Amino acid sequence: MIHVEKYHGTGNDFIVVDAALTVPDRRAFAIKYCDRETGISQPDTETTGADGVLFLALEKQYSPPRVVMTLVQPDGSVATMCGNGVRCAAAWAAEQTGADELMIDTLAGTRRATVGDETVRVEMGQPSFDPDTVPLAEESPLIEASIDDLTVTAVNTGVPHAVAFVDDVADVDLQRIGPSVRNASVFPEGANVTIASKDAERPGHVFEQRTFERGVEDETASCGTGAVAIAAAARRLGRIDGSESVTVCPEGGTLEVTISADGTTLAGSVAQSYATELPVAEPRRIS
Template sequence: MVDVEKYHGTGNDFVVVDADEDVPNRRAFAVELCDREHGIDHPASERRGADGVLFLALEPAYNPPRIVMTLVQPDGSVAGMCGNGARCAAKWAAERTGADEVMIDTPSGTRHADVDGDDVTIEMGAPVFDPEGVPVDRDEPLVEETVEGLTVTAVNTGVPHAVAFVEEVDAVDLESVAPPVRHADVFPDGANVTLASPTPEGGFRQRTFERGVEGETRSCGTGAVAVAAVAHRLGRIEAGATVTVSPPGGDLRVTVEEGNSYLEGPVVFEFAAEVPTVETDPEPVDASGD
């Protein structure tokens, strides 16, 4: 049996596993637990399954404490970064160490987090528009161009996003529109597809179709940062301004500065449980996104 906990950040939910736990097949474990029809369930949780499994190796001797974070997604692939997942990881570490600061090592780099009760702010790094850094298969940045019928801007905020500003996010059939963009040839590693529409208060509503989840999630932290980064690139907001980005799961606050960005929002603990290990390997997954 494996001890697990479940957290969510504005509805983006994750099973958290201490990396010291014996999980011989992380891919199979994540695929089974994340399944929305047959995955992990508990009376304290709003819904079955999860958007990913966070394997966290805590190194408390550092000041501030450090975590090595590995996110295995519902399809068995490993994500380079996840804003809400990193915020959940910071909260998990803070509860074990009593610290109000945490350093998180991810495949996309080391990120600093501040924990203030249930509110967690994570450093997200500088958004990247350079074609090689997104990546996109071209020589110039992809800005406000049509890809598979959707006008998008490509940016990497830890993972690649194709961001489209629309009049009203709820008027778009995301499940139909997003997959062709997500798999478009111009994105050699695939891309998350994020829609945004302005709010009267000066923020943005957001919906994201996530690569690796292969569907819409209630919240996406890298997507919220991508919305703000593209809004700044297009002159919709000023550098250094903090804007509210609202996915279906709740409000996130994003600040994009020259050379860095920050994501802030609540983290909620749902439950702790024991689950069996999983030995059977799932079907192979193309982690490149092709």
């Protein structure tokens, strides 16, 4: 049995495991406990499973403390980056250390995070439309190209996203169209599919968001890299002007994205849901 905690960032939920604990088969562990029908169950709720497992190696000797983050997704793959995952990792590390500033090492690079009373903010780096970075199976950036029934713009915000602006996100059958765009031949490594619609009733730059996530292979309640992708694509397409603050509203809450010449930041709430003990399989012996 190992101790685990459950965190979520605006509904994007993760099982958090201290990497100092031995999990012989991380892939099998994630597949088992993230399953939305048979996985980890939250007490007194109908919530089952998770959007991934965060294995976090805390290095307290640094100032600010560092966390090496490995995100294993429900299909057993390892994600390069996850905006809400980084924010949850920072909140967990802040509980362990008392620090309000953390450095989170991901496969996409190191991200600085700041933990406040109600908000965790993380520096997300510079979004890229470069076809080699996204990556794309063509030599030019993919800007407002037609794939299936969506007009998408491809951007990498730590992971690849195909962003489509639509009249109303509620009118899109994302369960049908998501897999088609996610697996389109133009994306050799696949892509997250993020749709956005402008909220005309609220002042400023406010977008509704839905995302079909690669590795989860389903729609999630929130996606941090997707929120950043919306802001980046909106700026590229002239839907917002200059250095702006963009509010993105997925199903699970509200995220704030700030764009500047130095990169982008992502901010929103994080909460610990509960803690429990889970059994892990014994290491396999080779005779």
